[in-house]
Amino acid sequence: MPRPLRIEYSCAWYHVMNRGANRMKIFTTDEHRQIFLKLLKEISLLFQIEIHSYCLMDNHYHLLLQTLHPNLGKAMRHLSGIYTLRYNRSLNRDGPLFRGRYKAILIEANTYILKVSRYIHLNPTEAKVVEHPANFKWSSYNNYVDEKKSNWIHTTFILDFFGHAKNYAEFVSEGIDSETKNFYDKPQLSSVLGTSKFINKKIESLHDDYQFATQADVNRLKKLIKIEEIANHVSRYFDISVSQLKTARQKNNFPRLLAMYLAREMAQSSHQKISDYFTGIKRFSVSTALIRCRCLIEDDPKIKMHFLKLKKNISEES
Numbered sequence: 001m002p003r004p005l006r007i008e009y010s011c012a013w014y015h016v017m018n019r020g021a022n023r024m025k026i027f028t029t030d031e032h033r034q035i036f037l038k039l040l041k042e043i044s045l046l047f048q049i050e051i052h053s054y055c056l057m058d059n060h061y062h063l064l065l066q067t068l069h070p071n072l073g074k075a076m077r078h079l080s081g082i083y084t085l086r087y088n089r090s091l092n093r094d095g096p097l098f099r100g101r102y103k104a105i106l107i108e109a110n111t112y113i114l115k116v117s118r119y120i121h122l123n124p125t126e127a128k129v130v131e132h133p134a135n136f137k138w139s140s141y142n143n144y145v146d147e148k149k150s151n152w153i154h155t156t157f158i159l160d161f162f163g164h165a166k167n168y169a170e171f172v173s174e175g176i177d178s179e180t181k182n183f184y185d186k187p188q189l190s191s192v193l194g195t196s197k198f199i200n201k202k203i204e205s206l207h208d209d210y211q212f213a214t215q216a217d218v219n220r221l222k223k224l225i226k227i228e229e230i231a232n233h234v235s236r237y238f239d240i241s242v243s244q245l246k247t248a249r250q251k252n253n254f255p256r257l258l259a260m261y262l263a264r265e266m267a268q269s270s271h272q273k274i275s276d277y278f279t280g281i282k283r284f285s286v287s288t289a290l291i292r293c294r295c296l297i298e299d300d301p302k303i304k305m306h307f308l309k310l311k312k313n314i315s316e317e318s
Contacts, residue, residue, distance in 0.1 A: 019059050026061070047067070054153075123139070254293070
């Protein structure tokens with residue numbers, strides 16, 4: 001029987017997990033956990049992935065993340081492959097470390113993201129490793145409740161639902177809800193956590209999503225244009241100055257967002273170059289801006305129309 005097809009598309013949310021082969025430990029020292037965390041930071045930068053929650057248990061891990069591009073598989077191969085190599089080297093061993101492919105559960109964002117984050121942060125208490133999630137050192141829980149800032153752990157999206165870190169802590173203290181518990185207690189986990197409408201929509205659109213991934217590879221072969229040319233196109237299209245486009249910081253300024261997104265997609269500009277060109281945005285915040293723009297394109301027909309027109313104009317005139 002063939003393995004199930006991964007559902008990958010832009011702006012997708014996943015609960016990713018894996019455990020050691022034969023339930024062996026995948027973290028035997030704090031040094032191993034530090035190596036794994038450094039690799040999480042690495043894939044967040046290399047593959048434009050936002051990591052929102054994590055928990056590193058002795059023989060398995062949990063991640064809650066969102067992808068800008070349909071590239072989860074590439075990111076996870078990088079994470080698993082390099083970590084296994086470094087783990088084996090540190091213990092002078094060889095052979096596989098994980099039991100097989102990672103499990104990635106596609107999540108319906110607005111309905112289930114908060115519950116999955118809570119489920120991840122309560123893993124150590126459910127396993128009776130600690131009495132309270134704040135006492136577990138190797139999860140992102142304290143990044144939420146203590147509001148510790150990080151350039152690769154993204155807490156803002158979830159905390160915005162609660163208004164204050166204290167409210168999130170209270171939400172976690174309520175424990176895992178019955179719906180979430182029933183979902184994860186099943187012997188065979190489903191690949192999608194969401195409503196029937198969400199599940200059907202994603203399965204039906206799977207072909208188009210993979211077309212998008214293929215197109216991204218095709219675009220890399222094209223002659224790249226300069227970020228300055230893209231800014232000129234966007235400024236003329238929206239009838240605003242390039243200076244205004246580069247420096248404006250008003251909320252919901254989608255021309256600026258579109259310019260950054262096009263710079264990344266068509267000019268293949270690095271996050272650092274985008275940060276240098278568009279003043280007022282730090283390098284580690286570029287990923288968040290790009291994901292926000294991609295979601296706007298997916299959800300707002302008007303913005304999608306502007307994006308497609310701009311992309312066509314730039315392609316034809318370059």
